[in-house]
Amino acid sequence: MRTLGPGERPHPLDPLGPEEILAVREILAGEGVFTESTRVAYLGLEEPPKAEVLKTAGSKRRARAFLLDLATGEGEDVVVSLTDRRVDARTVLDPVKDGQVPLLTEEHGLVRRVLREDAGWIAALTRRGIEPDQVYVAALTAGHYDLPHEEGRRVVRVLAHLQPTPDSLPWAYPIDGLVAYVDLVKGAVLEIVDTGVLSVPSESGDYHDPEVFGPRRTTQRPIEITQPEGPSFTVDGNLVTWEKWSLRLGYDMREGLVLHQIGFDDAGRTRPVVYRASVAEMVVPYGDPSRVRFWQNYFDTGEYQLGKLANALELGCDCLGDITYFDATIAGDDGAPLVLKNAICMHEEDYGVLWKHTDPANGSRETRRQRRLVISFFVTVGNYDYGFYWYLYLDGTIELEVKATGIVFTGVYDERAAPYGSQVAPGLAAPYHQHLFSARLDMTVDGVANAVDEVDVVTRPMDAANPYGNAFGRAITRLRTESEAQRDAAGSRDRTWHVVNPAVRNRLGQPVGYALFPQDKPTLLASEGSSVRRRAAFATRHLWVTRYDPSERYPAGDLVNQHPGGAGLPRYAAADRDIDGQDIVLWHTFGLTHFPRPEDWPVMPVDTCGFTLRPVGFFDRNPTLDVPRPRPAAVAAPPASAPIRR
Structure with missing residues (x-):
């Protein structure tokens, strides 16, 4: 993201800049919270409440940090006021009830050092003839x-x-039948599980x-994408405008x-x-x-x-065309700012026909x-790689596509593994x-007072009103409380969820709305009572509305x-609050169930999942009637040796 110049004030939602990250570290050190053995597991903007941001462009800047003391193993949750230069809140974490802060980068190196010196681990490798x-x-x-x-x-x-x-x-050479449990604070092996020597593939x-x-x-010829007049979007700090989007x-x-x-700009008003x-979360549960x-x-x-874990994106590899890159700044384990170069890629793409009609009545022919607009980033988590692509379309559609690739995690294939891999x-x-993802969608469809309708297709019985049996329609159910709004997709009923604003009507008298179109893939398959089901309860339903x-930022x-489990959405929704015409958040679970193929080895072609948000009655008519005709394009003549097909 852009670094602010002298005298500039950040927008309340701008991420922490490098100077602010350094300031957090200084404030923590000044109040004795940050010592030589302290590490930063997480540091980010403590976003102001929505009402405060919508009311004013100014706000106090605060940061939240998860800290770990390497000497004692004690974790802390700390809130720092950058505006007042003080620690606003400090909570010592109970490792039994609260769990642990996220893994540090340096802990991966610690594990390697511990195992290199552990006699039990070395003995297990020696039994396998491995150095x-x-x-x-x-x-x-x-x-x-x-x-x-x-x-x-x-x-x-x-x-x-x-x-x-x-x-x-x-990854082709798993040393199977062997796993070590390591205590990261003591820097020692707790236990080695060795179920027997298996031949390494x-x-x-x-x-x-x-x-x-x-x-x-050697058969591929170049594809070049150019925009000789530059991209159609503008960037002002972290504010992006493109076509009618901002x-x-x-x-x-x-x-x-x-x-x-x-x-979206509609007749000069941003709606x-x-x-x-x-x-906001993802979980990868394995079935072995x-x-x-x-x-x-x-x-x-x-x-x-x-x-x-963001990749530094490369032109021509990760992104093609006229690309704008953004760096991102995060905190390292030591609390110092760490710049992730080219972490975000933004560009626009042609996406085929928008609308088209050739009319036999008057002979008119129109095509648009x-x-x-594509805004994306790619991450590498060990063996897997994930690309997250947000798309904004001319017609008001918003889409998220996740691309999963990389290398599948491996083990030895034998009769024991056969039922599970x-x-x-x-x-x-x-x-x-x-691979199950949870998108957190804090909705404001023409304002903060929104509601959710579940819409299913229904068939109509043959009767006097439907004598030929061809009628069908829709069943619309308003989800009124948090307990009612824990829902599953239903592909056979073409189920969608419409986020509407009951107080705002289009010219036909209908409430304005946006519809969430899910992909209707399986939710979490782990059994009731399992540990992962307690911890990833968010992934047991396709939709939660709260x-x-x-303070409710993360689904787990x-x-x-x-x-130990039970946190996140189950706890949030237990209040069973009213969500009809209220300020609401949608949490949508989507993802992939992966039965690996031979074609996924030795590197996996991209597999995709995601969802779409589409306007339904949000506009009074097609919002793209003002899109101009395509400019005539020069077409290169075929090579002399190429046949001309007619």
Whole structure:
């Protein structure tokens, strides 16, 4: 994001700048909160309440931090006033009830050092004929399983892969049947689970090596996308305007890209649609119940923090065309600002035909082309990579597409693994798993007083009013309380959820609205009573609607790492507040259930999921009637040797 110049004041929703991050560290140190052994697990803007932001452009700047004392293992939740230069709130965390702060970057290095020196780990590798220096270890979040020796401890679990050379990709060579539990505060191994020696698969997974998978194809000719007059959007600080859209870009080291105050210009008036949109959590639960892998489920947002794992995007690879990049600034473990170069990519794309008609009555022919604004970022979480793409369209549609790629997590394929994983290469298993995301959509459809209608298609019985049986229609159900608004998608009924403003009507007398179109994929498949189901209760329903509360930011709760469960949406919705014509937040679960294919190895082609928000009665008519005809384009003549097809 842009760094403010001298004398400039940030907008209340602008992310923390580097000077502010340094100021937080200074304030914490000045009040004795930040010491030599303190590390910053999270630091971000403590956003002012919505009503305060909508009322005034000025506001006190506050930051929130999750801190960890490496010496004692004690965690703290701290709120700092940058305006008043003081600590406003300080809460010591109970590791049993509250869980642990997210993993630190430096803790991955700690785990490697601990295992290199642990006699039990070295002995387990020796039994397998493996040298410790050729092992790649992954420090993985531990979950919560009421194991007595882990209560109150800061723990990770470690799986290993053989890495024959420093340039080798290790994922083809799982060292299966072996897992280590490591206490991060004591810097010691708590337990080693060794269920027996299994042969390491031998086939390489080095997809980048032509000697392994053959030469590159040479058939592709260049595709060039140019905008000789530049892009159609403008950027003023973090405010973006494009066509009739306006929004503010935000960034958080936990959620990554955040879109604020999305609005659409209608006859010279900006009409609000979404106050805040982000992917507030995701969970990746695995389906292998073995002693080595039963615990595998990862909350990539709350435990690993997607925002701090952003890629530096590259022109021609991640983004194509006339690209505008934005850097993002987060806090490192030491509390100093860390700049993520080219973390956000923004560009516009042609998206085919917007509308078209050739009329036989008067011979008129009209075609308009659709285009969209693309705002995206990509993250790498260990073996997996995720791209998050927000699209704004000319007709008022908003879409989020998540692209999952990277490398599937692997184990040894044998009769034990067969019911719970796919064989993707000889002797190599990829366990069944899910990728489930929770989008937090703080809605403001023409104002903050919104309601949600569940809309299903229904068939009509054959009767006197429908003698030929061809009639069908819609059933509309208003969701009035938080308990009523825990809903599942229903593809056979084409279920959508309409966010309407009962106080604002279009010219036909209908309440203005936006509809959420889900993809209707499975929600969390883990059994009732399971640990991951308690901790990821948000993922058991496609939709939750809650009354807006500025403290309710995360669907699995503020602290996710080793939390026992029950936090987040179940706790928020337990109040069963009125949501009919109120300031409301939609929480939408969507994602993928992945039964890996051989085609997903050794690197997975992109798989996608997401949702769409589409105006339904928000406008009085098609809002793109003013889109001009496409300019005539020069068409290159075919090569002389190419046949002309007629």
